[in-house]
Amino acid sequence: MKAAKILLDHGSGGRMSHNLITDIILPVFDNSILSQLNDGAIFDIEGKRLAFSTDTYVVDPIFFPGGSIGDLAINGTVNDVAMCGATPLYLSIGLIIEEGFSITDLEKIMKQTGIAAKRAGVKVVTGDTKVVPKGAADKIFINTSGIGLIPENVDIACHKACSGDKIILSGSIADHGITVLTQREDMVFDSSITSDTAPLNNMVKRMLSVCSDIHVLRDPTRGGVGTALNEIAGSSKAGIKIYEEKIPVKNEVAGICELLGFDPLYIANEGKLLAFVKPDHAQDVLAAIKEDEFGKDACIIGEVVSDNPGKVFMQTRIGGIRIVDMLTGEQLPRIC
Numbered sequence: 001m002k003a004a005k006i007l008l009d010h011g012s013g014g015r016m017s018h019n020l021i022t023d024i025i026l027p028v029f030d031n032s033i034l035s036q037l038n039d040g041a042i043f044d045i046e047g048k049r050l051a052f053s054t055d056t057y058v059v060d061p062i063f064f065p066g067g068s069i070g071d072l073a074i075n076g077t078v079n080d081v082a083m084c085g086a087t088p089l090y091l092s093i094g095l096i097i098e099e100g101f102s103i104t105d106l107e108k109i110m111k112q113t114g115i116a117a118k119r120a121g122v123k124v125v126t127g128d129t130k131v132v133p134k135g136a137a138d139k140i141f142i143n144t145s146g147i148g149l150i151p152e153n154v155d156i157a158c159h160k161a162c163s164g165d166k167i168i169l170s171g172s173i174a175d176h177g178i179t180v181l182t183q184r185e186d187m188v189f190d191s192s193i194t195s196d197t198a199p200l201n202n203m204v205k206r207m208l209s210v211c212s213d214i215h216v217l218r219d220p221t222r223g224g225v226g227t228a229l230n231e232i233a234g235s236s237k238a239g240i241k242i243y244e245e246k247i248p249v250k251n252e253v254a255g256i257c258e259l260l261g262f263d264p265l266y267i268a269n270e271g272k273l274l275a276f277v278k279p280d281h282a283q284d285v286l287a288a289i290k291e292d293e294f295g296k297d298a299c300i301i302g303e304v305v306s307d308n309p310g311k312v313f314m315q316t317r318i319g320g321i322r323i324v325d326m327l328t329g330e331q332l333p334r335i336c
Contacts (some may be wrong), residue, residue, distance in 0.1 A: 007330075013222025013268070014327030018231070037235065038158050039083040039218060042150065049150035051084035053077055056143040060334040062109070064183045066176075066194030069142055070109035071116035072270060072336060075199050076221065077144040078120045082201040083217040083273065085156035085208065086148030088120065093127040094143035099134040109140065120199035122146065153212045160215040161236035165304040166282035168275040170203065170289050171196070171297040172248040173225055174267035177335050178256050191252035196294075198271030203292040207275065210284045216276035219269070221336055223327045226265035228274060229312045230326040240312040242302030242324070266327045268335045276304065 002023070009016040026034065033041050040053030055076050062069040074091065081088040093113065097106070117124055175196040182189060200219065207214060216236070220228035225247070233240045249257075249264045257264050271294055277285045282300060289295035302314075312324040 008333045009330045011222075011333065012327055012330040014227050014266070014329070016328075017222070018326065036157060036159065037231070039080040040086075042084050042157065049152070050147060051081045051086035051150055052145070052147045053080035053084075054143065054145035055080060056141060057336055058138070058141050058334050059180060059336050060138065061180070061183050062105070062139055064180050064195055065192075066179060067197040067270075068109055068112050069140065070112035072195075072197050073142040073144045074113050074116035074120060074122070075197050075270060076336060077146040078122060078199045078201055079219045079273070081146045081148040082204045083156070083219055084148070084150060085154040085204070085214070085217065086150045087205065088122050088146050088148040088201050090125045091117065091122050091144055091146040093124050095127070095129045096137055096141040096143075097129065097131050098137040098139055099131055101139055106140070116199070120201055151208065151212070154208060154214075156214055156217050158216060158218065158232055159235040161232050161238045161240075161276045161304050162215055162278075163238060163304050163306045164279055165215055165276040166279055166300050167240070167242065167302040167304070168277060168282065168286055168289065168298060169225065169247065169301045170200070170273045170275075170295045171271075172250050172253070173220070173269055173272060174249060174253050174257060174264040176270040177224070177267035177332050178253050178262075180335055181332055182256065189252065189256060191256075193250065193252050193256075196269060196271035198294045200271065200273050200294065203273070203289060203295055206288040206292055207285050210288045211277060211281040213281065214275055214277055214285065216274070218274045220272060220274060221268050221270060224264070224266040224268055225274065226263070226312070226324045227327045229324065232274075232276070233312050234310050236304075237309045239305040239308035239310070240302060241305050242312070242314045244314050244316045246299055246301040248297050248299060262331060265324060266331060268332065270336060
């Protein structure tokens with residue numbers, strides 16, 4: 001049944017977000033570029049293949065261990081462009097600021113966006129600032145858009161997963177979501193978990209240097225790895241099998257998830273990627289990821305199979321099979 005009003009669930013990155021896009025937004029603007037529903041739009045201009053992406057960041061709290069809304073906004077759009085196989089080049093930044101917001105905090109956020117842009121090797125070349133009355137927003141929201149150039153021999157898209165592809169995950173999952181949750185709720189644990197927010201464009205460049213024939217790249221942000229895999233399975237009309245024992249989760253993150261009743265597969269990440277690669281290239285790509293500072297814990301977590309098209313299933317640690325569906329409901333609102 002269609003909801004009569006927008007719910008927090010519509011921003012989860014899960015099934016209700018998907019339905020909102022496909023039922024209400026996509027029919028209005030439907031075209032061959034948008035309908036692919038990749039992390040960014042891929043198109044040609046005068047013989048050049050470009051990737052373009054936009055995202056808006058409303059994370060609460062705006063400062064958290066490992067990052068802030070500022071570097072999150074830069075890294076998130078850099079990564080979306082990179083997931084198209086492109087080299088991110090230029091970004092825009094738009095600020096919606098609540099009246100009364102601390103100038104000191106704004107300066108801190110802007111400094112962090114500048115550091116993040118420099119680290120990713122991109123330039124912020126345009127932007128916009130709006131101030132709204134107190135109570136009309138919560139502190140500050142940031143929109144970033146980015147554009148990048150795709151090499152001629154690269155053709156990466158969500159619908160290109162093929163039977164036999166190995167699925168590589170670049171590191172431990174759920175770090176960002178659990179970090180933000182514990183800070184938001186003032187939870188005190190004997191652990192030092194931090195957000196994994198990071199730019200992945202240099203990692204992707206390393207990967208493409210050893211194998212230009214990568215089929216799919218996706219950063220599993222809202223909705224986590226479970227939802228991202230479902231989107232890929234549905235778009236590619238392929239079956240996906242993953243192995244629970246292969247999926248890296250830090251002990252402290254796993255413990256907090258178990259305590260609070262969360263499944264790490266559906267928790268947001270901001271510095272991890274999934275790659276679908278032919279079996280004969282998988283070890284080379286995995287080695288390239290491990291050479292990157294953000295890919296030390298990368299591993300192969302599964303493969304694409306010919307049965308159960310459009311479905312994701314997981315072999316559990318005890319040998320059973322569990323269906324991994326798309327996230328339903330909103331576990332952690334305002335996570336990015």
